[in-house]
Amino acid sequence: MNAEWAIKIAAHDFRVFHGQEESLRGITLNIPANRILGVIGPSGSGKTTFLRALNRLNDLAPATHIDGQVLLDGQDIYHPSFNVVTLRKRVGMLFALPVALPMSIFENVVYGPRLSGVRNRKRLEEIVETSLKAAFLWDEVKDRLTMSGLRLSGGQQQRLCLARVLAMEELEVILLDEPCSGLDPISTAKIEEALTILKAKYTIILVTNNTKQAARVADETAFFLMGDMVEHGPTEKIFTVPDDQRTNDYVTGRFG
Amino acid sequence: MRIPPKYTQALAVTVLGAATVFTVVVLVFIIVFVLSKGLPGINGEFLFSAPKDMGRAGGIFPTLVGTVLLPLMAIAIALPLGVGTAVYLTEYTRETRLTQVLRFGTDCLAGIPSILFGLFGFIFFVVMLKMGWCLLSGGLTLAIMVLPTIIRTSEEAIRAVPNSYREVSFSLGATRWETVLKVVLPNALPGIVTGVMLGIGRSIGETAAVIFTAGSALRMPASAFDSVRTMSVHFYILAREGISNEKAYATAAVLIISVLLVNLAAYSMMHRFIARRSR
Numbered sequence: 001m002n003a004e005w006a007i008k009i010a011a012h013d014f015r016v017f018h019g020q021e022e023s024l025r026g027i028t029l030n031i032p033a034n035r036i037l038g039v040i041g042p043s044g045s046g047k048t049t050f051l052r053a054l055n056r057l058n059d060l061a062p063a064t065h066i067d068g069q070v071l072l073d074g075q076d077i078y079h080p081s082f083n084v085v086t087l088r089k090r091v092g093m094l095f096a097l098p099v100a101l102p103m104s105i106f107e108n109v110v111y112g113p114r115l116s117g118v119r120n121r122k123r124l125e126e127i128v129e130t131s132l133k134a135a136f137l138w139d140e141v142k143d144r145l146t147m148s149g150l151r152l153s154g155g156q157q158q159r160l161c162l163a164r165v166l167a168m169e170e171l172e173v174i175l176l177d178e179p180c181s182g183l184d185p186i187s188t189a190k191i192e193e194a195l196t197i198l199k200a201k202y203t204i205i206l207v208t209n210n211t212k213q214a215a216r217v218a219d220e221t222a223f224f225l226m227g228d229m230v231e232h233g234p235t236e237k238i239f240t241v242p243d244d245q246r247t248n249d250y251v252t253g254r255f256g
Numbered sequence: 257m258r259i260p261p262k263y264t265q266a267l268a269v270t271v272l273g274a275a276t277v278f279t280v281v282v283l284v285f286i287i288v289f290v291l292s293k294g295l296p297g298i299n300g301e302f303l304f305s306a307p308k309d310m311g312r313a314g315g316i317f318p319t320l321v322g323t324v325l326l327p328l329m330a331i332a333i334a335l336p337l338g339v340g341t342a343v344y345l346t347e348y349t350r351e352t353r354l355t356q357v358l359r360f361g362t363d364c365l366a367g368i369p370s371i372l373f374g375l376f377g378f379i380f381f382v383v384m385l386k387m388g389w390c391l392l393s394g395g396l397t398l399a400i401m402v403l404p405t406i407i408r409t410s411e412e413a414i415r416a417v418p419n420s421y422r423e424v425s426f427s428l429g430a431t432r433w434e435t436v437l438k439v440v441l442p443n444a445l446p447g448i449v450t451g452v453m454l455g456i457g458r459s460i461g462e463t464a465a466v467i468f469t470a471g472s473a474l475r476m477p478a479s480a481f482d483s484v485r486t487m488s489v490h491f492y493i494l495a496r497e498g499i500s501n502e503k504a505y506a507t508a509a510v511l512i513i514s515v516l517l518v519n520l521a522a523y524s525m526m527h528r529f530i531a532r533r534s535r
Contacts, residue, residue, distance in 0.1 A: 057427060062350055089429035099420045102443060102533045111438070112428040148534045161424075168428065 005032030008173060008203040009054065014068035016049050016058060023049045025227040026068065036195060036204040038218025038235060040211050041250070045224040047207045051175050054205065055091040056084050072173075089116065091173040092165035096181050098157035100149030105141050108149040108160055112168035127167050134198065135163035136190045155187025162194065173203045181209065192217050211251055215239050223247045287512060294509025297502050303510070307474055311490065312500045316507055318476045322391075322484035323514070325477065326470060327459035329395030330402060331452060337399070338406030339441075339448060345407075346414045347436055359411075366404035370458075373401040374465030382469055392480040394470025401465060402455035409454065413447020414440055442533070449526050453519060460515060463492045487511045 009031040016024040024046045031037050039047045052058045054070060056077065070077050077087050089112065101108055109128045110118070118124060128145065132138040137159040141152070149160055158179060165174060176195075180188040195204055195217055208214050214221050215235060222232040223242075231238065231247045242248045259267075305315035349355055377397030387393045417440050425435040441448075463486075466472075471483030472493060485493075487507050494504035 055427060057423065060423070060426065085429050085431055088427055093427040095420070095423070095427075097420070099418075099424045101421060101424060101439060111425070111430075115428065115430050115434055150534050164428065170429075 005035055007031070008033035008073065009205075010069075010071040010074075011050075012069040012071070014050075014053070014066070014070055016046075016053055016064065016066050018061070019063045023227055024053070027229050029222060029229060029232055031203065031205065032220070033203045034199055034201075035219040036199050036206055036217055038214030038221040039205065039207045039224060040209075040214050040221060041224035041230075043209070044226070046227040047224050048177055050224070051093075051177050051205060051207050054173070054175055055088045055093055057088075057093065059084065086170070089168050089170040091175060092168055092171050094158070094161055094165055094174065094176045094179045096178040098154055098161050098182070100152060100157045100160055102148065102150055104146045105149050105152070105160060106145040109163050109167045111164060116169065118169075127169075128163075131163040131167040132160075134166050134194060135159045136194055137163055155183045155190075158183060158187065159190065159194075162191065166198070171202065173205065174198065176204070176206045176208075178207055178209055180213065188213075211239075211253075223250060225250075290505060290508045290512055294505035294507070297506030298509060302506060306476070307490075310499055311474065311494050311503055313503075316487065316490060316503075316510065318474055319485050319487045319490040319507070320510070321476065322470075323460060323486040323488070323511070325391060326394050326398065326466065326484060326486055327456050329391060329480075330398035330459045331455060333395060333399035334403045334406050334455060335452060338403050338451070339410050341407050342410035342414055343436055343440070346411055347432060347440065359408075362404040362407050366408065370401055370462055371464045371468075373397055374468035376400070377465060377469035388481070389469065389471030389473075389483045390481045391470060391477055391484050394466050394484065395480075397465055397469040398459040398462060401462070402458055405454050405458070406448075406451045409451025410444065410448045413444035413451070416447065417443040446526050446530060449522055453522050456518060457515060460486070460511070460518075461488055462486075463488045467492075487514075 007030045011027050011029045011031075014024060014027045015022060027046075027050060039050065041047050049058065053066065054077075058064050058066070066078060072087070072091070076082060092112075101111065106124075106128055109131050110124045113124060113127050118127070129138065129142075132141065137156060140156060141147075141160075149157065152160060162179075165171065174195075180191055183191070192213070195206070198204065199219075206214070206218060218235045220233065221235045221238040223230045223238065223244075223246075225246060231242055231244045233242075238247060239251050242251065248254075302315045303320065304317050306317055307319075308314035345355055345358065374397060377393060377400070381387045381393040381396055382389055421439045421443065422435055425439045426432075430438065466486055466489050470486075472485045472489050473483035474485055474490075475482070477484045487510060491504050491507045491511065494500055494507065
């Protein structure tokens with residue numbers, strides 16, 4: 001689609017089944033590196049299922065199985081020899097509801113690095129500072145890093161969660177599952193601003209119920225409907241002259 | 257005929273209130289009774305000297321040591337086994353017929369009279385394994401006795417840890433074991449401690465199973481293969497055989513106070529732990 005952008009993630013006829021039910025019905029989608037892909041669609045369209053499949057969090061749900069392929073840098077992430085722990089360090093996830101772990105702000109941020117074996121105190125402190133700065137939270141918390149993450153406001157907690165993802169040194173892809181659904185406009189703006197800066201370094205996939213948010217920050221947009229991907233293209237095209245009538249109806253607010 | 261709600265309400269308050277008052281009064285009466293009879297007999301010499309003449313005179317120091325060592329050994333054995341089982345059942349297995357059977361089995365075990373555990377310990381550890389009446393036989397028996405309680409309370413505590421914590425941990429590249437260690441167990445700790453406290457309480461208060469397996473020697477135990485007597489057993493023997501009522505009450509008073517202290521210490525430690533993680 002965009003010849004100048006390298007393909008980071010490629011899904012080929014990818015299907016997810018929850019028991020007998022087919023939640024994703026053969027998604028074929030190339031996701032370019034260093035761009036923001038917005039994924040829009042009504043609830044139940046399979047957006048979140050698709051996102052969770054990309055770092056294999058769906059594995060945790062009972063009776064889930066998949067068909068087809070997802071390639072990360074050309075490697076099949078569902079291949080038995082692919083290490084799922086490594087995958088999750090390369091492909092980070094920000095959830096819809098901010099979940100600060102019941103530990104200090106500092107410990108929240110270094111959760112990933114500690115798992116990867118970073119022990120050096122100075123190095124950890126550097127990671128905390130860079131990650132919190134990149135998530136636009138540093139100025140608000142730099143004097144109280146030992147305070148529990150639970151005492152932050154919802155908007156701050158979500159930025160803490162973003163910093164926690166960014167702290168992983170192996171990180172290449174950031175998945176965001178409606179990260180601003182519970183946030184006020186100012187916190188939302190801060191997250192969106194962070195994302196537009198972060199795409200220089202990472203590949204970003206943003207699932208959102210807010211079509212305006214996709215229009216604001218996404219370079220490309222994919223429209224999902226009932227487990228199918230209806231259309232994928234540059235954001236301006238999806239929101240102005242989409243090929244499919246259903247896409248047009250959705251982005252103009254006629255259903256959904 | 258229908259009683260007006262005004263009266264049923266008044267009746268409910270009276271009956272429920274009376275039940276509460278009755279419970280508290282009985283409890284307070286027992287404690288005050290034991291303390292008033294026992295406290296005068298407690299002094300430094302009573303606490304820290306050996307009993308003389310089967311306990312008619314002297315102190316209770318060896319039984320104090322036994323009361324510390326025996327539950328400690330029981331918990332040291334039961335805690336890793338119990339928490340390990342609970343973690344395995346909740347985190348590493350899906351809910352199947354087998355886990356349901358296991359859970360039902362532990363519930364049944366928790367309700368078995370302690371004398372049966374004592375009998376089992378006597379036949380298996382003391383006689384079959386030729387361990388004799390000793391600290392180790394008693395500790396193992398008490399461990400088996402409190403194991404179901406520890407498993408069930410730990411399991412409930414682990415289940416109560418929000419699933420979102422686990423998801424976050426996995427999504428940051430943690431293995432299941434790392435997730436258990438860093439997220440699940442710390443958050444389940446208060447519940448696990450409650451289970452351990454129940455277990456300690458049961459083992460401190462146990463008499464029948466202890467006499468069967470640890471014996472009732474009044475000497476100071478020198479190793480895990482020596483027989484010990486706990487304060488509960490001492491109290492039972494002093495009172496049952498009419499050796500000395502005065503010493504029996506003093507022992508009971510020490511027992512009540514030490515259980516109280518152990519509980520206070522555990523809960524204040526737990527409180528500090530929780531506060532540190534959410535402040």
